[in-house]
Amino acid sequence: MGLLRKKLAVLDLTHGGIPIAKKLAALGNDVSGVDVYGTVDPALLGELEEKYGIRCSKAPLPVSEFDLLVAPVHLDSAYSMLEEARAAGKTILSHHEIVGKILKKNPWLSGTKIVEVTGVKAKTSTASLLADMLSRRFKVVLHTSRGLEVWDNGFHSSIYRGLSITPGSILTAVEKSLEAGVEPDLKPEFFIFEISIGGTGTADFGILTTLSPDYGIANNTALASDAKLQLILNAKPGSVLLINSGAEKALEAAKKTQAEVLTFKDPFLAEAHANISETGRTPDFVLETEKASGISEVSGSTLRFLSRGKEIFSASLSPGYSSSAYRTAFVAASAAALELGVEVKDVVSVLEEFRGLSGRMQEKELNGIALIDNSNSGMDILSAEKALEYALLKKKDEKKRSVILVLGEEASQVCEGLPPASVQKFVEKSGTKCGQIILVGERMQEVTAKNASYAGSIQEGLSKAVELAGTEDIILSSVKCFR
Template sequence: MHCDTGIQADGRGSKVAVLDTIHGGAVIARRMVESGLQAEAFEVYHHAPNLAGFDLVVAPVHLAPDNPALALAKTAKKKIITHHQAVGELLRGRVDPDLEIFEVTGTHSKTSTALLLALMLSRQKKVLSHTTRGLEIWQEGKARLLEKGLSITPGNVIHAAEVAKAQGVQALICEISLGGTGLADYGIITSLSGDYRIANATKWASTAKLQMITLAKSGAKLLANSEASLSPDVSFARGGRVYARPDKLIVAKEEVHLDLGEDLDFLGYETAIAGAAAAADQAGIPRSEIAQALSGFDGFSGRMKIKRLPNQTFFDSSNSGLKVRDVARALDRASGSDLFVVVG
């Protein structure tokens, strides 16, 4: 758990510098100003702003320590927090206490987990999902796109929370890059495997993603892939408390029959199904309804979705998280003499 920096309560006399306008800094600074704080956003990749007059510096977790602005702030012993922490502190106490908030982070399966969770929750609640697909309202298993083009940088959680209030939803699901903000009632870590370097190769991405734990509010529940070797409230995927098989979902040793779509790339969705089911179960959705939500499910567009046309079959995995293994799996499933692979 973390200690607040005083952004909300007694930070009104402090001046705050928010670094990196490219990755949500301007959004965070604007919300600070609207909250009565003295804040300014700075572009730090082509400029070295003078931060001498600022008391608090808010920097993205991926910013390299040798970035001139960040390095000077450290030399001057400025108080420095991450974008994630700033967003959590700005919104804490300002969102409807009855709104259930789910945050999803990890090295893979984030979007699919968030979307499947929205699908499951929407059987009982009006849900807003914020993912790389955009902002979508979910009701009774159907999604309606509200807005495209938002990145999953933590700053955009501010906008998602505003839309959630305007739309009167009961649950908000946010896919977030490199960790949680501390707002979540349920924090989900889909995976830490396939780790990679950030901040000019000075730290591991998994370290940043663990903000889901270090920034967690009191009473929040942590759900994590069993391979992450954490000590969550609920583990999922192979070896976890909740895991999936092509024909069944196992929750605490209870088996629930699954009737997934014939064309579903199960291996590509195995983690997401388990993670989403674990979160939905913790949120009180009956296990039978979780299974019903998955009935006939054959994938999301752009995420190993099979499209069949007369004399043609498309394996659509046109998303930014495409990996070589996805292409290999599509080739393994394909057959026939006229095969074409388009990879971008």
């Protein structure tokens, strides 16, 4: 279906719908935007109507007025406009699908390869490591939850901050790259997009990091894992897909694709312990780790990378962060980089120089006190558990006194928030292993523990932790927040 002179309704202006509506209007369509959650500032809705000709409504609109609807995969399937559209046989495109159609119409992207990274865990770290590796040979623009960056020869500079990783934000990322002076004759050879819950169908190289732990979307009427399969089901012929060998649902879907399918073994997540005979193939890429005798994971380790059964390289990791938190990213980024033409020596160099990403199990100091920073938008209770395990290991190795845990959420809308019930179970199970727990966010007031206090923000939580801690303690920050 073409995108010219159509009557379209774009549902959900909160999660990436606004840039989609703007682009569709610019392509000559009659566009209406529906603020299904009622969270968009009325002044912004007015601007969309006056400046872009986009009719906006906070209430559902009659479906009979439109040729097709555009809705995010996470919208409740019982939303009235969706129910009416299905009953009337109207076409409903996901935000991912419509963004793909728009990108295909952008002549500036001609000749630039697109990499899309989706999954539950390790998206940001995989995309960031791959950008560093590719930049040793190519010019790269990277869009992740950390921001929009240009990478060149191992160095990066920020173009723009504040974008989400919804599919609609890809349109803004491309636009901001042009505005920032990434001129046509200097345009990047690669765009790498971290993208939530699926793919747009425009990727030359798609990476699926993990499908677990799975979770419900669309008011628990669908699974996130099924939505993420868009990366595979929408893959264009001739493209390449790199899939976690433990994601059996994805491998089953990939049997029908016209893309080339490669797999990597990630033995560090529960989903990856699949029997090879069940998936029907041996992984193309495998990562193994070796630890020197008597040296714990806190002090780093050595990686061995195998491609199709043959060892390609080994790399000695630097200390100062939890290498186990990055193993999925190490194998996925290395495999992708090698397939995309990066030399082995450059892949090894990036891995050995890596010191962790801010907010992702990175070790720092705060007022002279050891800090493990695990606060980011993708942080969940499983990540908090692993972070505490690492902190307790570090405490034992370095003979520290106690761990002071800062835990919670700075904004409940960040990627589904952090459920207070999950936090309550966590503190009941592991809270006594911490000297003090500082719970961050309004919803964490529901959580009770003997050694707990409360803070309104991550900054307030860290300030309280510094007051409580001494140089013999470790502060562990695990707060779900935008960074």
